[in-house]
Amino acid sequence: MECDKCGEPAVLHAEYSGLHLCEDHFIRSVEKRVRRRIREDALVSSEATPEDPETWVIGLSGGKDSVVLTRLLYETFANDPRIELLALTIHEGIEGYRDASVDACIELTENMEIRHEIVAYEEEFDLRMDEVAETDPENMAPCAYCGVFRRDILTRYAKEYGADKLLTGHNLDDEAQTALMNVLEGDVTQIAKHFDASLGPFEETSGDDRQPRTENETFVPRAKPLRDVPEKEIALFAHLEDLPVHMAECPHASEAYRGEIQQLLLELEENHPGTRHSIMAGYEDLAEIAAEQYRQDSLPDTTDCERCGAATTNRLCRKCQLVESIHAA
Ligand code: SF4
Ligand SMILES: [Zn+2]
Numbered sequence: 001m002e003c004d005k006c007g008e009p010a011v012l013h014a015e016y017s018g019l020h021l022c023e024d025h026f027i028r029s030v031e032k033r034v035r036r037r038i039r040e041d042a043l044v045s046s047e048a049t050p051e052d053p054e055t056w057v058i059g060l061s062g063g064k065d066s067v068v069l070t071r072l073l074y075e076t077f078a079n080d081p082r083i084e085l086l087a088l089t090i091h092e093g094i095e096g097y098r099d100a101s102v103d104a105c106i107e108l109t110e111n112m113e114i115r116h117e118i119v120a121y122e123e124e125f126d127l128r129m130d131e132v133a134e135t136d137p138e139n140m141a142p143c144a145y146c147g148v149f150r151r152d153i154l155t156r157y158a159k160e161y162g163a164d165k166l167l168t169g170h171n172l173d174d175e176a177q178t179a180l181m182n183v184l185e186g187d188v189t190q191i192a193k194h195f196d197a198s199l200g201p202f203e204e205t206s207g208d209d210r211q212p213r214t215e216n217e218t219f220v221p222r223a224k225p226l227r228d229v230p231e232k233e234i235a236l237f238a239h240l241e242d243l244p245v246h247m248a249e250c251p252h253a254s255e256a257y258r259g260e261i262q263q264l265l266l267e268l269e270e271n272h273p274g275t276r277h278s279i280m281a282g283y284e285d286l287a288e289i290a291a292e293q294y295r296q297d298s299l300p301d302t303t304d305c306e307r308c309g310a311a312t313t314n315r316l317c318r319k320c321q322l323v324e325s326i327h328a329a
C-alpha cells in the first residue's frame with residue numbers, strides 16, 4: 001500500500017480515518033494530534049512567562065506511552081522558556097520488571113537532558129510491591145495498594161517540585177476503556193471525577209473552567225496529551241523513532257475487568273472503526289455535565305492524618321492505614 005499523501009510505502013493503515021500513511025507522514029500526524037490536544041486543552045497557561053515558567057511533571061514509567069509522551073513534550077517545549085519539564089519515575093519494588101524500565105527512563109532523559117527524579121516505595125514507605133502482593137493483609141488486588149501509594153507520591157512530590165501540571169501518557173485506548181468501565185459500572189461520581197481530573201480544557205475556551213474537585217491545596221491538575229492517539233500508533237511511533245522502551249508487563253497486573261473491556265473494544269473497533277473516538281467525544285460532553293452537577297455537592301470535612309498530615313476523613317489517611325497493616329502482617 002502507498003501513502004495517501006506522497007505515494008511512499010505505507011507503514012500504517014488507520015481504519016478509522018481510511019488513511020494510509022508512510023513513516024514520515026505517520027510521525028507527523030502523531031505529532032500534529034498531540035500538539036493540537038495541547039492547544040485545545042490550553043495546557044500552556046497564559047500566565048506562564050520566561051520569567052515565571054510553569055513546571056510540568058511527566059509521569060515516566062519507561063513503558064511506550066510515557067516514553068513517547070516525554071519525547072514529544074521535549075521536542076515541543078525544550079526551547080520554550082515558559083515551560084520546565086521534569087520526569088518523575090516511581091520504583092514500586094517489582095523484581096525483574098521495574099529495574100529494567102528505570103534503566104530505559106534514565107537512558108531517555110539523559111539523551112534529552114531532562115531533569116529526572118526517581119522515587120521508590122522502599123524509601124518512602126519501607127515496603128516493596130513484591131512483598132505487598134505476597135502478604136496482602138487487606139485481601140485486595142496488588143494494584144489497589146499500588147494505586148494508593150502512587151497517588152500519594154505523585155501528590156507530595158508534585159508539590160515539592162512546584163509542579164503546575166502532571167502529565168501522563170494515557171492513550172486513546174486507555175481513556176475509552178476507562179470511559180466504558182465507568183458507564184458500565186453506572187458510576188456517575190467516577191465520571192465526574194474523571195472529567196475534573198484530566199479531561200476538558202484548562203482555561204476559559206468555550207464554557208466552564210476545569211476545576212479541582214477538592215479544595216485540597218495539594219491537587220495538581222492532570223493532563224493526557226496522548227489521549228487522541230490509539231495505543232497501536234503509540235507503539236509504532238516508539239518503534240519507528242527507536243525510543244528506549246521497556247515492554248514487559250508488571251507481574252502483579254490484576255485489572256481483570258479492564259482486560260475484558262479492552263478485548264470488547266478491540267472487537268468493536270474492528271467491526272466499527274472509529275468506535276473509540278466516538279465513545280470519547282460523547283463521553284467527554286457527558287462527563288462535563290456530570291462534573292458541573294457533582295461539583296456543587298459539599299465536600300466532606302477533613303482533618304489531618306495523624307501520621308503524615310494528609311487531608312483525611314479518618315484518624316489515618318488511606319495510605320498510612322495500608323502501610324500500617326502491611327508492616328503488621
Ligand atoms: S500493574 Fe498494578 S501492581 Fe503493577 S505497577 Fe501497575 S498498579 Fe502497581
Ligand atoms: Zn507519505
Ligand SMILES: [Zn+2]
Pocket residue numbers: 305306307308309310316317318319320321
Ligand atoms: Zn497519612
